[in-house]
Amino acid sequence: DAGVTQSPTHLIKTRGQHVTLRCSPISGHKSVSWYQQVLGQGPQFIFQYYEKEERGRGNFPDRFSARQFPNYSSELNVNALLLGDSALYLCASSLIRSAYEQYFGPGTRLTVT
């Protein structure tokens, strides 16, 4: 079975631009979470979606938004990019919202110049 997939692998954007990152969960998994990992730090929680509804949000500004589609894939959108948004964005899926284990994708490396 395919694991969690994310696209694109790498992305370079300019300050002020908008970016969309995509995540496909493991087949059958209904919960998707997004994390931001700045270089040299541990991942920080951004959003959790379950059954297409937002179930949790971390301490991130409104420039960050997300959605989950009927096939449980998800998009993370970031508007008005700042240099500080440069990071590895990780997606994790789980079977249900409170599942013991989350399975992570390989991440999207975003560089803002």
Added chain:
Amino acid sequence: AQTVTQSQPEMSVQEAETVTLSCTYDTSESDYYLFWYKQPPSRQMILVIRQEAYKQQNATENRFSVNFQKAAKSFSLKISDSQLGDAAMYFCAYRILTGANNLFFGTGTRLTVIP
């Protein structure tokens, strides 16, 4: 506040030897899960071992074991018979069972395995 502290930014171990990575956390919750994740240069976060806070028995997974001290809020990882493939960033994390069920991560420990 939910925090996880990994006080060792870097550690090294000789191949075949044993190393212990430290982690402390702070939560007011009584029930939660604890995890150690491994992140190799490929960036993929891989679950190494997990522990339910209500279990007193320390978890083991082949060469990996934990020392869980709930009162002290300590959760260290011991790697026995270290292998070259163990070289990676190791993150300690926990998850409470209410709210968004998200993971709270530490800042990581970079483990180098010396041949």
